[in-house]
Amino acid sequence: MSADKLVDYDEVLTRYEPLIGLETHVELGTASKMFCGCSTVFGAEPNTQTCPVCLGLPGALPVANEAAIEATIRIGLALGCRIATWCRFARKNYFYPDIPKGFQTSQYDEPLCTAGHLDVEVDGETYRVEIERVHLEEDTGKNLHVGGATGRIHGADHSLVDYNRAGIPLVEIVTRPIPGAGAKAPEVARAYVTELREIVKTLGVSDVKMEQGSLRCDVNLSLAPVGGLEWGTRTETKNVNSLRSVERSVRYEMRRQAAVLDDGLRIVQETRHFHEDTGSTSSGRSKEEATDYRYFPEPDLVPLAPDEEWVAKLAATLPELPAARRVRLSEEWGLSATEMAWLLNAGALDLVGDTVAAGAPPADARKWWLGELARRANDAGVELPELAVTPGQVAELVGLVAAGTINDQLARQVLDGVLAGEGDPAAVVESRGLAVMGESDELVAAVDAAIAGAPDVVAKVQGGKVQALGALVGAVMKTTRGKADAATVKRMLEERLL
Numbered sequence: 001m002s003a004d005k006l007v008d009y010d011e012v013l014t015r016y017e018p019l020i021g022l023e024t025h026v027e028l029g030t031a032s033k034m035f036c037g038c039s040t041v042f043g044a045e046p047n048t049q050t051c052p053v054c055l056g057l058p059g060a061l062p063v064a065n066e067a068a069i070e071a072t073i074r075i076g077l078a079l080g081c082r083i084a085t086w087c088r089f090a091r092k093n094y095f096y097p098d099i100p101k102g103f104q105t106s107q108y109d110e111p112l113c114t115a116g117h118l119d120v121e122v123d124g125e126t127y128r129v130e131i132e133r134v135h136l137e138e139d140t141g142k143n144l145h146v147g148g149a150t151g152r153i154h155g156a157d158h159s160l161v162d163y164n165r166a167g168i169p170l171v172e173i174v175t176r177p178i179p180g181a182g183a184k185a186p187e188v189a190r191a192y193v194t195e196l197r198e199i200v201k202t203l204g205v206s207d208v209k210m211e212q213g214s215l216r217c218d219v220n221l222s223l224a225p226v227g228g229l230e231w232g233t234r235t236e237t238k239n240v241n242s243l244r245s246v247e248r249s250v251r252y253e254m255r256r257q258a259a260v261l262d263d264g265l266r267i268v269q270e271t272r273h274f275h276e277d278t279g280s281t282s283s284g285r286s287k288e289e290a291t292d293y294r295y296f297p298e299p300d301l302v303p304l305a306p307d308e309e310w311v312a313k314l315a316a317t318l319p320e321l322p323a324a325r326r327v328r329l330s331e332e333w334g335l336s337a338t339e340m341a342w343l344l345n346a347g348a349l350d351l352v353g354d355t356v357a358a359g360a361p362p363a364d365a366r367k368w369w370l371g372e373l374a375r376r377a378n379d380a381g382v383e384l385p386e387l388a389v390t391p392g393q394v395a396e397l398v399g400l401v402a403a404g405t406i407n408d409q410l411a412r413q414v415l416d417g418v419l420a421g422e423g424d425p426a427a428v429v430e431s432r433g434l435a436v437m438g439e440s441d442e443l444v445a446a447v448d449a450a451i452a453g454a455p456d457v458v459a460k461v462q463g464g465k466v467q468a469l470g471a472l473v474g475a476v477m478k479t480t481r482g483k484a485d486a487a488t489v490k491r492m493l494e495e496r497l498l
């Protein structure tokens, strides 16, 4: 859809250095909105969760939500920020239908948290991302454009507005420009958002669902000539809604901007839209300057002055953060950096952790999640956590194998049953009759039949080629549909032939 000229990615890097910056909005999971008591539940009938305050009716007065302030401070602390001892909300004035008050209550020159950092790792290298600020504001409502093909305003014949989202607490986390990422800029941007999402999830202050918009990302990018002293004009790609899109949007803008600069033209300072389908960006509106918003301190709210003791208490009760947890688990499970990276890339860290917590040895938990289960998720085209099997069930499966009730091959059949919704592993073993056979009449008959059916193999074994036994073991396993224990079968064959 895009007619943009693009420079080959590797070629971009021969002439330009990328500078990325990220602004991330996190919708907090508080029960009520930022300045009123309205519910924040997602998916309710449009305009059923509103009141005079969040609709901006004359005379309505806001009161700040303490839980939202606490959540913002906890995010700030987790990012190593300084927490302001005194700060104010500010009005960001602009007219847009989804903003009923005619201004957004935000923070301007007095953010709640400043000067933090987050270290992210890409291909074994650590990049420090400086956090400029973490501030608290309110979300806007949602416009719905009706009649157009794409849901966008172009071609629509009318628009509807849902104010249920208006006033939901929103935390904005702004990085300083991140230099030095070079060719890895797209991956660094993605790694940063991934790590930030993990942190916010660990803090339990938001469900961080990018697809529902509770975590949204704006990606800033500019280029400078290699060795040049000044950074070029930046563009801001708005509301990039998946981790993969963060990476793709950086890559695309690098290639597009390089082509513009190569032609001797200027980059226009503007917001751009990212298109999931093509991986391209298109021009949005020209970017406003802060002065366009006529910020001024919010007169209807008292300043925020977090008590030192309160902040100290919040700092002391932060949960173990993802980076520390990874270090601890690597040690406990005896994993190399590469093995930990595999676990993370597969999205299996929590699953393996929960499986270990349910009693499975780490090596077995990893084997099942990264092996058989990863294969099945891949075949089904879903992510690992979406498989219909719980860590508790995997731990039970591992336990059944360890106890000799089933072997690995039978365990795979047990998984078929669990994934088909037939119940827990032990129940599937019972209902499908999958337990390993003891030295039963059935097994004796199968062993005798294997010997009788392959006189040539028997002759080889008895002639000294003991490894030929394998063929007979295989035959027995086949007749018993994998339910025999291979070691038992081998011993029975040896008793009869050697």
Ligand SMILES: [Zn+2]
Pocket: 033, 036, 037, 038, 049, 050, 051, 052, 053, 054, 055, 167
């Ligand atoms: Zn309200």
